[in-house]
Amino acid sequence: MQKTLLSLTTVMSLLVALSGCQPKVETPAESNDRQRVERNNQQPLSIEQSKPAVVTEPAIDAKTCLDLSKSMQKVDETSKIEAIYAIQKRLKNCLPTANNAEVLSLLTDYQAMYKRFLTISQTMEDENFYTVMSMADEGKKVPEPLLKTLNPRLQYFIRLVEDDADVRVIYLGEGYYEFTHDLQAMVDIFTPYLRQDQKAFIERLAMDNQDILWNDGGIAISFVEVIERAQFWEDYIARYPKGYAYQDAKHLSEVYRYLILFGSENTQWTDDSIHEFVTPEYRPLMLKLARRPNSVLARDAQALLDFIALTDSQRQEKYPTSGIDENGDEMSEWAIARYQRAEALPMESPWQAATKNCFIGVFCVEKDTE
Structure with missing residues (x-):
């Protein structure tokens, strides 16, 4: 009997010892934490190091x-x-x-x-087209009798919009509407299989081009967003000097540089005399931009701030003008201020030599193929 107890004790001791040698089983929470740390440690820094994600899908013919x-x-x-x-x-x-x-x-x-x-043919009988598109753009339900006045294809798209399908209405300015879709949802299908530089470029255009940049000769986004976009493209061409669509990225960088300095026909960041910003909040934005290290944008911002600070007499001394334009007419104060700004901030319009449109979809496309 004592031998039996001794044997049992020995066996139990061995089992306990062996169990202590087994690898620890991770709990789901521990496994998730470990995987999260591993993912955070993977930071692609260059095109060569950046590889598309490996995504396993079922086999297909x-x-x-x-x-x-x-x-x-x-x-x-x-x-x-x-x-x-x-x-x-x-x-x-x-x-x-x-x-x-x-x-x-x-x-x-x-x-x-x-x-x-999403191509639509707007016909003369669609007299309620603008009313319906405006309602859909504002998220309003279009009454069925009103909807029935449109052609069948337009009715179909409006119903898709109201059903939250991947179709939406976008206002293009000057009374024009069209249908579009979720660009980010589109690129999300493809970006797991692209390099990091390609992903950065395409996702940025998807975000920026979801809505319009221009509206009735004016800039449809805020000054803050113009600056943010300019900084993004300056950073992109610095980080990816051999990256995807490098020349297109340079063009976009120039576009937003130009908009910061000169605005557009119907959007100006300064008053007519270019002595102060139209909104007080713009000045600290430019002061911050001027402190950006190793940046062309910083140089631009400081140059504009310096020009704004000049008195009219100082401007006339540095950037003299006769006050007569090329047609022999007397220049207005508005025209003189803009002439002198152009002298102080020499930069050609990026649209003069542009052959591509980078403001529709997720690629820059040749203008004759839009």
Whole structure:
């Protein structure tokens, strides 16, 4: 009996010892914490180091992916939104098998597909078009009798807007409306398979171009946002000197630099004499921008601040003008101030030599192919 007890005691001791040697089983919370730390430690710093995420999807027939571009080309202004949903499903399966060039090509095709899908033909009988589009833009429910006065395709799109499908109304200014879609939702399908520089460029355009930049000759965004966009593109071309669409990024940087300094036809940041800002909050924004290190924008901001501080006599001494324009007419104070500002801040309009439009969709496109 004593031997039996001794044997049992020995066995139990061995089991306890062995259990102490087993690896600790992570709880779900511990596993999530560890994975989160590992993710945070992965910070791509260059194009070479930045690789697309690896996303595993169910296997799919190769022919289905090869024909995907052709399938997108079949979607047009007569299609239903279910055709787009079907394309989205196929993309989620095919993109993990595509190389970088193929992913960009599919994104280009997808954007063109949505543009065709949202094409509308505004006809003379659609007399209530602007009323209905204005209501939809403001999130108002369009009464059925009013909706019925539009052509069937317009009715279909308005119902999609009201049903929270990926269709929305956008006001383009000067009385024009059109239908658009969620650009961020579109790029979210593709960005897991793109390099970091490509992702940064495309996601930025998706965010900025969701709404209009211009409205009736004026700038449709705030001065704060103009500055923020200028800083983003200056940072992008500095961080990715060999990055995706580098020349397009340089053009965008120049556009927002120009808007900071000169505004637009119907949007000015300063008074007519360019002696003070139209809003007191603008001055500290420019002072902050002038302190930006290693920045062309900082130089611009300081130059504008210096010009604003000059008296009229100081301006005439530094940037003399006869007061007569090229037509032989006397220049107004407004015209003189702008002439002297142009002398103090020499910068060509970025639109003079521009061949691309970077303010529609998520790519800069040649103007003759818009």
